[in-house]
Amino acid sequence: MNEPVTSETYAAQVRRLADLTARVHAQREEARTWYERQCAAADRAVAEADEQVRHAEQELADARELQERVDAEAAHLWQQLRGRLGVGGRRLTGPPAPAAGAEGDPVLLLHRVRELLDRTRQPGELPGSVNPMLVLCGAAGAVLAYGLGMGARAAGVGYGGDLAVGMPVLALVVTLLGPLVGLVPAKVLADRRHAVLGPRPITVVLVAGVLTTALLLVLGR
Incomplete structure (x- = not known):
């Protein structure tokens, strides 16, 4: 036959159960807090990634616009150079391709070329x-x-x-x-x-x- 459980043992079990319940509740709260933090970090990462994508797309659009403007200006200056060379310039085809590894602001370089053509255009x-x-x-x-x-x-x-x-x-x-x-x-x-x-x-x-x-x-x- 089972022996009866004393009141002291029962009270200890209740305290142990309450302690385990409190620990489980604390762990759940900790897990929920960690999950919320992870979700917030993921949301921030996604927002930052979206911002970087928008910034990259804008840079790409600006770069394409600059390229088109530089190509058009280079073609115009090349045409002026052919006109300055006269008959000898007719043998020239299109403007030369960009040099590999070229550095510097293309707008500034084109401005210098334009100034040079303006100086040579003025006859003495x-x-x-x-x-x-x-x-x-x-x-x-x-x-x-x-x-x-x-x-x-x-x-x-x-x-x-x-x-x-x-x-x-x-x-x-x-x-x-x-x-x-x-x-x-x-x-x-x-x-x-x-x-x-x-x-x-x-x-x-x-x-x-x-x-x-x-x-x-x-x-x-």
Whole structure:
């Protein structure tokens, strides 16, 4: 037969059960707290990952936009360079591919290229070494105008009538404009040398033309 349980043993068992219940409840609370912390950490990690993805997507979009802008600007500058090279630039195809391992801000590099093209685009004045050719241009223009004037006089004499009166006047005007005719070949010379026909070259051409015209008029009397 089973022996009866004493009140002291029963009380001890109840205390033990209460203690175990308290420990289980504490462990459950600890597990619940740990779980909530893990969920919160996971939510923060997901939010941070989403933010990083959005940031990366924005950087990618900005990089693509910058690439398109750089490619367009590079193509434009390359076209300007081909235009500056003239006939030699026609042999060039598209702009060169990006160099491997190139560093630096592409916008800054393109800005420097643009400044360089702007400086080279601005032509200088013809050097003093071409003064003999300028003198020749002025003299040739004066001779040409004088020849046209002589032809006009001859035509007036040949046809007679009103032309005999008007053609000498026209011939004189053409002859006096001879110094200005020399500016035409001088401008061609300046364009071929990628220079401007400034005040000094113009003065050289006009002085040579005026002197040649005066000499021809004196000799033609």
